[in-house]
Amino acid sequence: MLLIHCPYCQEERPELEFRHAGEAHIARPTDMAALSDADFERFFFIRSNPKGIVFERWRHIHGCARFFNAARDTVSDRFLATYRAGDPKPALDGEGA
Amino acid sequence: MGEETRRIAPLEGRGFDGEELRVLPAEPATRLVLRASAEACEDLSAALGLDLPRTPKTTSSKGARAALWLGPDEWLVIDQAGANLVAACAGVPAFHAAVDVSHRNTAMLVSGPRAADVLSAGCPQDLSLHAFPVGAASRTMFGKAEIVLWRTGEDAFRVECWRSFSDYVLLLMEAAARDV
Numbered sequence: 001m002l003l004i005h006c007p008y009c010q011e012e013r014p015e016l017e018f019r020h021a022g023e024a025h026i027a028r029p030t031d032m033a034a035l036s037d038a039d040f041e042r043f044f045f046i047r048s049n050p051k052g053i054v055f056e057r058w059r060h061i062h063g064c065a066r067f068f069n070a071a072r073d074t075v076s077d078r079f080l081a082t083y084r085a086g087d088p089k090p091a092l093d094g095e096g097a
Numbered sequence: 098m099g100e101e102t103r104r105i106a107p108l109e110g111r112g113f114d115g116e117e118l119r120v121l122p123a124e125p126a127t128r129l130v131l132r133a134s135a136e137a138c139e140d141l142s143a144a145l146g147l148d149l150p151r152t153p154k155t156t157s158s159k160g161a162r163a164a165l166w167l168g169p170d171e172w173l174v175i176d177q178a179g180a181n182l183v184a185a186c187a188g189v190p191a192f193h194a195a196v197d198v199s200h201r202n203t204a205m206l207v208s209g210p211r212a213a214d215v216l217s218a219g220c221p222q223d224l225s226l227h228a229f230p231v232g233a234a235s236r237t238m239f240g241k242a243e244i245v246l247w248r249t250g251e252d253a254f255r256v257e258c259w260r261s262f263s264d265y266v267l268l269l270m271e272a273a274a275r276d277v
């Protein structure tokens with residue numbers, strides 16, 4: 001079982017307590033109604049889905065219930081960093097970031 | 098010919114009482130899920146008569162009342178004497194949400210030298226005393242059910258769960274007790 005560090009509980013907790021919540025750092029457009037269909041599609045549906053480092057939202061749903069962000073390697077499934085929602089992407093040293 | 102009605106607790110008459118493991122339904126209690134920002138904490142603590150804990154996985158208690166840290170702005174307050182907790186918070190003007198969940202949850206008291214091992218059969222957290230000391234509490238999982246686990250003594254836990262999950266939680270505990 002993976003142990004995931006929750007930035008709010010400030011400790012590693014078993015992955016069973018967590019739920020994945022999609023890609024992180026997607027800025028919601030300030031004027032949604034003004035978007036063209038193509039721009040809306042890009043914002044709403046299109047995700048980067050890389051092989052390697054991804055920045056994702058996670059939720060400690062069966063713990064403190066908070067959303068937070070994580071950098072994870074999709075190849076090794078390793079969590080490289082977790083940080084509070086609203087914080088900028090952390091600098092990742094090594095790990096091919 | 099009057100008919101009598103009587104409230105039946107979810108786990109009434111259930112549980113087991115062995116030498117090394119006791120699982121008994123807890124007495125009815127009043128419960129509050131409290132959501133509040135840091136600014137409201139002091140006033141709510143004063144109104145409830147205990148300090149709302151600010152540290153993850155901790156509790157504070159006074160008499161029959163306890164507050165369990167669930168999240169950075171969320172607590173489960175339990176009063177085993179049945180006091181009206183909503184009324185206690187009603188006079189606090191600071192912005193907060195206080196929802197009475199007395200009947201949503203039920204609880205069982207798990208104790209004895211095998212308690213931690215049996216709970217570990219369904220709970221993925223480290224329940225050793227250094228990681229989950231006396232007084233620690235956390236929302237977590239037991240099998241497929243969400244619970245709030247509170248260690249009240251070295252060999253004693255209070256397991257809070259939704260009443261509709263309580264049958265499952267107890268049966269899983271019984272199965273674990275046979276195997277562990």
Ligand SMILES: [Zn+2]
Binds near residue numbers: 007
């Ligand atoms: Zn957490």
